[in-house]
Structure formats: C-alpha cells, structure tokens
Amino acid sequence: LMRNHGSPRRYEYAILGTNSRLDSIQAAILDVKLRHLDAWTEGRRRNAKRYDELISALTPGRVLTPFAPDGRFHIFNQYTLRVEGRHQLRAHLASRGIPSEIYYPYPLHLQPAFAGYGYGPGSLPATEKICSEVVSLPIYPELPDDHLQAVVAAIAEFC
Known part of the structure; x- marks a missing residue:
C-alpha cells in the first residue's frame, strides 16, 4: 500500500508513502546518465x-511564465505556465499536434492522504486557483527552436 503513496490512480495519493524503485541496473544507467546532467x-x-x-x-x-527568486535558478524539469482556460489551451495545442501536460492537477490539501488535516475545497483558494491554471509545455534539452516557436505561435493564436 505504501508504494507510490497508495495511489489508486494517476495523480491521486491515498497515504504518505514512498516512491523508491531504483535497482542495480537502473543505478548503473543513472551512473552513465549523470555525466550528461549539466548539459x-x-x-x-x-x-x-x-x-520566456x-x-x-x-x-x-494572459500567460504567466515560471520564475526563480533572486539568487536562485530553475532547472526546468517542466516548463509550467499559468493560464486561464488551460483545458481549452491544451485542446488548441493538441489540435496542432503539440503535446502538453497537467502534472499536478490536484493540490496536496485535497489529496486523500491529507484528508485528516481538516483542509477541504476552498481552504486554500490561491493554491486551488493556481492548480486550476497550470499547464506544462515541451522543454526537453534537444527541443529544436522551430518546434519551440511553433508552440508559442499556437499559444499566441489561443490568446
């Protein structure tokens, strides 16, 4: 039950648990891949x-981009925007063959794992608003500039 935080389905967590799946083969692969991490x-x-x-x-x-506080930097494992109408934006992007994702569709205080803490819908309105607006764009290191420009052009059409 503790594996994957007791997740009965994607992005829903029933309990606080672990997500630890590294075996020796994965460790060997990671050893090689870590050499490329900086690049x-x-x-x-x-x-x-x-x-940006x-x-x-x-x-x-209309579209808010991610930022890092002064003295910090972001590694952009995801490039997550905030936009009203994110489901409509995703549909618009998909109609042009552009992938997008909502990685964190539910705020933590509304996850079953945190139900015992007394927070419910409306308890953290800013968190809930932000969570309803986030959508992530392709950001992989080898993303060609023309693909990136096509993503932004599609967002511009949407706006």
Missing part, C-alpha cells in the same frame, strides 16, 4: 529562456 540542464534552461522571450511578447498577464 541537459543547460539545454532546458536555454529553451526556457527562449520560451517569446511568450513575454504575447498579451501581458
């Missing part, structure tokens, strides 16, 4: 900067 991180950061540049030219305030 992959730099590629994602480069693509995020390009997204292109998206900032869109309707101000």
Whole structure:
C-alpha cells in the first residue's frame, strides 16, 4: 500500500508513502546518465529562456511564465505556465499536434492522504486557483527552436 503513496490512480495519493524503485541496473544507467546532467540542464534552461522571450511578447498577464527568486535558478524539469482556460489551451495545442501536460492537477490539501488535516475545497483558494491554471509545455534539452516557436505561435493564436 505504501508504494507510490497508495495511489489508486494517476495523480491521486491515498497515504504518505514512498516512491523508491531504483535497482542495480537502473543505478548503473543513472551512473552513465549523470555525466550528461549539466548539459541537459543547460539545454532546458536555454529553451526556457527562449520560451520566456517569446511568450513575454504575447498579451501581458494572459500567460504567466515560471520564475526563480533572486539568487536562485530553475532547472526546468517542466516548463509550467499559468493560464486561464488551460483545458481549452491544451485542446488548441493538441489540435496542432503539440503535446502538453497537467502534472499536478490536484493540490496536496485535497489529496486523500491529507484528508485528516481538516483542509477541504476552498481552504486554500490561491493554491486551488493556481492548480486550476497550470499547464506544462515541451522543454526537453534537444527541443529544436522551430518546434519551440511553433508552440508559442499556437499559444499566441489561443490568446
């Protein structure tokens, strides 16, 4: 039951548990892959900067991009926007063959694992609003600039 936090289905967690699946073969692969981590991180950061540049030219305030506080930097495992109408945006992107994802569709305080803490819908309105607006775009290190531009062009059509 503790495996994957007792998850009965994707993105729903029943209890606090673990997510630990590293075996010796995976460890050997990870040993090789870690050598590329800095380059992959730099590629994602480069693509995020390009997204930032292109998206900032869109309707101000309509699409909010991720940021890092001063003195910090983001590695952009995901590039997650905030936008009202995120399901409509996802449908628009999909109609153009552009993938997107909602990685965290439910705020933690509404997960079954945290039900005993007394928080329910409406308890954390800012969290719930943000959670209803997030959508992640392709950000892998090798993302070609023309693909990135196509993603932003599709977002511009939506806006």
